Amino acid sequence: MGQKVLFFGDAGIDDAVALTYAYLSEEIDIVGVVADYGNVSREQTIANVQYLAKVFNFPSEVKIIGGAEVPMTGEQPIFYPEVHGVYGLGPIEPETNSGVIENFFEIVNIIEEYQGELIIVNAGRLTSLATMFILYQSLMKKVKAYYIMGGAFWVPGNVTAVSEANFHADPIAVRIVLQYAENVTIIPLNVTDRALVTPEMVNYIDYKGKAPIIKPVLDFYYNFYKSRNPGIVGSPVHDAITLLASIREDMFTYRTLPVHIVLQDGDTARGQSIADVRPYIQFGEQEKKHRIAFDFDYNYFFRDFMSVMTGETFR
Template sequence: MKKKILLFADVGIDDIAALIYANLSEDIQLVGVVADYGNVPRERAIQTANYLLTFVPEGKKFPIIGGAEIPMTAKEPTFYPEIHGEYGMGPIIPDVLVDKYENFFEIVTIIKKFGKDLTIVSIGRLTSLATMYVLYPDLMGTVKDTYVMGGAFWVPGNVTAVSEANFYSDPVAARVVMNYGENVTIIPLNVTDYAIVTPQMVDYIDSKGLTELFKPMLDYYYVFYKERNPDIQGSPVHDAITLMAPLYEDMFTFKELPVFVGTTEGRVDQGQSITDIRPYIKFENNAKKHRIAFGFDYKKFYNRFMTVMTGETFE
């Protein structure tokens, strides 16, 4: 049976890589995409989501839901066209801009419809997801499980020395999700930084002709990463691997630990995700714990990602 997924996304290149993967996968049914601010403003995220929907066959189309425009910190968000392009698709500009989307509260309808069969995957800022916990905590408790791309646990961040972008950009929302979320699995930079797609992989995927968007976006993405780190061998697809996680949990090794998110504005540790990994620490029985991915099997990722993206079998 297909995994029913409600996706919260901020529409950047790695988010779109995840959407392309979902479109090509026979194991995923996207029941909705919440388009948030993040890599680009919400308006452009919605326009890009509508553009992407034109590539989705009729039987796999999904509602686009208008998400958050600003973070819970009430600060103006920062956007990243130098990384993701003006519309989150690198050099690609939609030829027609469509603003069609569903009301935010369509999320309630979707959760009530699918309930315990529904998996939430959050691959962007956590503002919209946190809003659901603030408004509908009991309803959120009916969801089967939630996967969050975010955090960096005792490894370098990608915005500050210690903070990952999704947690940093709205640390208040991240803390709400950590404090109130149930059955949450966190897929942090500890593993997503290693979900590398090389230029050779991109070229091979492109040669199979299943998607025309992937190569121009990933080539654009790689330029940024290569300039920042000349030793990097490809582009990390943080969001695609997070979308794959509910299907292939054997790709990871996990620990269940409490999570604290720093919310002090303007400090290097804004948005830092903290947990205590000392083996001798005994947590209180009522301490809320989340499952955190600390280890990653690249070969399994490579085989499964390439199998879906090319239509060939990789082993």
């Protein structure tokens, strides 16, 4: 039995890579997927998750749960079809919604069932997760740990000069989660931008035949990144490496620091994540600190990712 994981995501390309890894790994047991707006609408995200569930024959007990449609800012979400494709999975056009979609409050049942051993991995916007903290603070203490893909600390953002997409889209939700969640690990662009899967890696994964959608979606993803940065050598798999963090503690280098989130609208700084590194400040007991990954072992990542995705052992 693997680590029990409840996955919150917006089912773009990197979410699909993460869920593929989880399906092929013996060390991760996905017990539910909360489908949120983000890369695409919530409706399309649900269709994408259902498509992935069919491709990989997810067990029937894996719950697909409808999440948030809009951020807590009250704005209509902005989608980026040039990054993930019109439907979120590059060139793939999934069928429309089919099958059972669980009510949002099925999350409560999952946490109660797996309390003390459940890890939540939030790879998309944080709106649904923040909603759970608004409604069920006591219940959320039963979650073992939280792994959040988001933020950019002293590195360029990917929406503004300083802000990463998940934090920028709903900074109110981010602030709520970081205020109330315990045992949080943040996996920011500092790490995820360097978790690159090269075309050669993709071709070999495709050749081995265990992950049939990886080549079309990552070829699409790579073409986007290549057009933006001609020097890039592969596709960053932001969400997959966040999922890996939940089972590969020794792959990363961390610091535990207070984190501040900028809420200011209409400004480059909206959604900026700021870690307070001042050594002379004595932080009070009420000042929350969170563990942030600032570096990782790429060779370790390569061996682990390729071993799982191909079924071979890479040393």
